[in-house]
Amino acid sequence: SQQGEEDPQALSIQEGENATMNCSYKTSINNLQWYRQNSGRGLVHLILIRSNEREKHSGRLRVTLDTSKKSSSLLITASRAADTASYFCATVSSGGYNKLIFGAGTRLAVHP
Amino acid sequence: EAQVTQNPRYLITVTGKKLTVTCSQNMNHEYMSWYRQDPGLGLRQIYYSMNVEVTDKGDVPEGYKVSRKEKRNFPLILESPSPNQTSLYFCASRPGGFTDTQYFGPGTRLTVL
Numbered sequence: 001s002q003q004g005e006e007d008p009q010a011l012s013i014q015e016g017e018n019a020t021m022n023c024s025y026k027t028s029i030n031n032l033q034w035y036r037q038n039s040g041r042g043l044v045h046l047i048l049i050r051s052n053e054r055e056k057h058s059g060r061l062r063v064t065l066d067t068s069k070k071s072s073s074l075l076i077t078a079s080r081a082a083d084t085a086s087y088f089c090a091t092v093s094s095g096g097y098n099k100l101i102f103g104a105g106t107r108l109a110v111h112p
Numbered sequence: 113e114a115q116v117t118q119n120p121r122y123l124i125t126v127t128g129k130k131l132t133v134t135c136s137q138n139m140n141h142e143y144m145s146w147y148r149q150d151p152g153l154g155l156r157q158i159y160y161s162m163n164v165e166v167t168d169k170g171d172v173p174e175g176y177k178v179s180r181k182e183k184r185n186f187p188l189i190l191e192s193p194s195p196n197q198t199s200l201y202f203c204a205s206r207p208g209g210f211t212d213t214q215y216f217g218p219g220t221r222l223t224v225l
C-alpha cells in the first residue's frame with residue numbers, strides 16, 4: 001500500500017531555480033524520509049525528519065513537516081543539472097516500525 | 113567501503129525457471145529488506161528481516177522467498193518466476209532502529225519472459 005503521494009509527478013526547471021516537491025501521507029508517522037534516485041539506480045537517503053520536528057536543513061535541502069495536514073515538502077535551492085533525478089518520500093508509521101512506505105516519486109529535470 | 117551489493121544486476125529468464133538474487137552488506141546491519149519498483153507504484157516491500165533467522169512478509173510477498181542464515185546475506189528467491197515479476201529489485205539494510213538511515217543496493221533488473 002502506498003502511504004506517501006508526491007506532487008507533482010514531474011517537474012522541469014532551469015538551473016539556479018528552486019524546486020519544491022510535496023508529499024502527503026495517510027496515517028500517523030514516526031518519521032518521514034526523503035530519498036533520491038538517479039535513473040535506474042539505487043536510492044540514496046537525503047534527509048530524515050521526525051514527527052516532532054517541523055523543519056530541517058541539509059546543505060541546499062530544506063524539508064518541512066506539517067503533521068496536522070499530514071504533508072511534507074522538499075525544497076532544493078539553487079538547483080543544478082546534477083540534481084536531475086527522482087525524489088521519493090517514505091514514511092515510518094507510528095505503529096509499524098519495520099518498514100518504510102514509499103510514494104511514487106517526483107521526477108525532477110533541471111536544464112542547464 | 114560500506115555498501116550493499118546485489119547480484120546479478122541484470123537478468124533475463126523464462127517463466128518457471130528458479131532464480132536467486134543475492135544481497136550482501138558489509139556494515140553489520142541487523143535489518144535487511146527487499147523491495148520491487150514498478151512504474152507509477154514507487155517501491156513496495158517484499159520481505160524484511162530484523163536479524164538472523166528472523167524474516168517476515170512485506171506488502172507484496174507472493175511468489176517470493178527469502179532466508180537469513182547469516183547477518184550479512186539476504187537472498188531473494190523466486191521459485192517459479194512469472195512475467196508479472198518483471199521489475200527492478202532493490203535490497204536495503206539499516207542498523208536496526210526505525211530512525212536509522214536505510215542503505216540501498218544498486219538494483220537488479222529482472223525480466224521474466
